Amino acid sequence: MQRVVARPAFTSYFFHNAQWRTQTRFSAKFHPAAPIAPTYKPLEALTAPRLLKVYTQLAKTRLTVLVVLSAMSSVALSPLPTTLPVLLSTAVGTALCSASANTLNQIQEVPFDAQMARTRARPLVRRAISPLHATGFAIATGIAGPALLWTMVNPTTACLGAANIALYAGAYTWMKRKSIANTWVGSVVGGLPPLMGWTACGGKLLPSADNPIQLFLPPFLTDGTAPPLDLSLIDNPLSPFTLFMLLYCWQFPHFNSLSYIVRDSYAQAGYRMLSVFNPPKNALVSLRHALLLVPVLSIAAPLSGLTTWMFALTSLGPNLICVRAAWRFWRKGGEKEARTVFQHSLWYLPVMLGLMMFHKQGMEWLEWFGVTKHEEEGKEKKPAAVTAN
Numbered sequence: 001m002q003r004v005v006a007r008p009a010f011t012s013y014f015f016h017n018a019q020w021r022t023q024t025r026f027s028a029k030f031h032p033a034a035p036i037a038p039t040y041k042p043l044e045a046l047t048a049p050r051l052l053k054v055y056t057q058l059a060k061t062r063l064t065v066l067v068v069l070s071a072m073s074s075v076a077l078s079p080l081p082t083t084l085p086v087l088l089s090t091a092v093g094t095a096l097c098s099a100s101a102n103t104l105n106q107i108q109e110v111p112f113d114a115q116m117a118r119t120r121a122r123p124l125v126r127r128a129i130s131p132l133h134a135t136g137f138a139i140a141t142g143i144a145g146p147a148l149l150w151t152m153v154n155p156t157t158a159c160l161g162a163a164n165i166a167l168y169a170g171a172y173t174w175m176k177r178k179s180i181a182n183t184w185v186g187s188v189v190g191g192l193p194p195l196m197g198w199t200a201c202g203g204k205l206l207p208s209a210d211n212p213i214q215l216f217l218p219p220f221l222t223d224g225t226a227p228p229l230d231l232s233l234i235d236n237p238l239s240p241f242t243l244f245m246l247l248y249c250w251q252f253p254h255f256n257s258l259s260y261i262v263r264d265s266y267a268q269a270g271y272r273m274l275s276v277f278n279p280p281k282n283a284l285v286s287l288r289h290a291l292l293l294v295p296v297l298s299i300a301a302p303l304s305g306l307t308t309w310m311f312a313l314t315s316l317g318p319n320l321i322c323v324r325a326a327w328r329f330w331r332k333g334g335e336k337e338a339r340t341v342f343q344h345s346l347w348y349l350p351v352m353l354g355l356m357m358f359h360k361q362g363m364e365w366l367e368w369f370g371v372t373k374h375e376e377e378g379k380e381k382k383p384a385a386v387t388a389n
């Protein structure tokens, strides 16, 4: 007699939670004596608080908060004025875009996430939500995010948000299993939110005749002939580029060190990571970008007018601590060294962005806190800038 093996229908992939619940009831009814595996856990009913928790896990809340903060720090550093509704819409719109991108990423990575200790407890892996439901969440947030940015902020910011969803959930997620170049694409994804913050304030990303690149030379290089500029009118394309480079370069020491620590699980899950294929090169790439952060912060940031030239000096300390850790990681290549680089990368961004705020060009903190009075118009010291043609 031919045995008929029941194959799960294609749609069962999308409805698998319901399917497994039925099978569990069936087996309990017809095999009451069957031993229950000690690791067995019945599926949790999706109550409203649990659903909210699952949504936050799909959105990778901690990463999304970091993404929103990086966009907001750009808003804070921009010399262009903004309004509270624009500020709130940028934050919520960016968070929705990030939630969508992260959910789409997890939907595609269930079989791989299931093999890594770090990602094994993710909601789709532990079947806390069905892929169909997660897809609905990704579509809803993926439409709401850009729509909110388009209507309340501006089309450029909305397009950047939508493009970043495609870049992360499409190109990067696919490349993780195809090419070690995925990290470079992932770093662009991380670098785009500050550009969204910049454009949200009405800033331009590309130079034009109306919006040329301005260079704020250090005081000892200006002869005092350049006319002082009204800081509130400066929209220098070099500024968003600097913020993009900060986030782009930071990701290499951060990600390459983490990826070295978890390289065994990446190898097991089949991800193509430099830390798996070429650990020395992985550490070298991390060092290269840690070094690149020095001119980005000590030259590009003050030269663009984002910060004063004092920042060139104060940023040197944190930068050198990170370069030293990345250097040791490259020379010794051990797990201890990788952990040090990773730990440094955690405080690096808040410290640097905080310092940038402290040294923001044109920002008089003592005046802002009401400790000193505003200088008279005529006596006001304004930095001079030259236009790069």
Ligand SMILES: CC(C)=CCC/C(C)=C/CC/C(C)=C/COP(=O)(O)OP(=O)(O)O
Residues within 6 Å of the ligand: 063, 067, 094, 097, 098, 101, 102, 105, 119, 161, 164, 165, 168, 172, 186, 187, 189, 190, 193
């Ligand atoms: C506005 C907008 C759409 C922003 C998106 C921001 C975003 C999702 C940044 C993530 C950057 C990145 C490469 C993370 C690693 O993902 P991974 O898949 O390697 O992480 P995993 O191994 O933990 O899944």
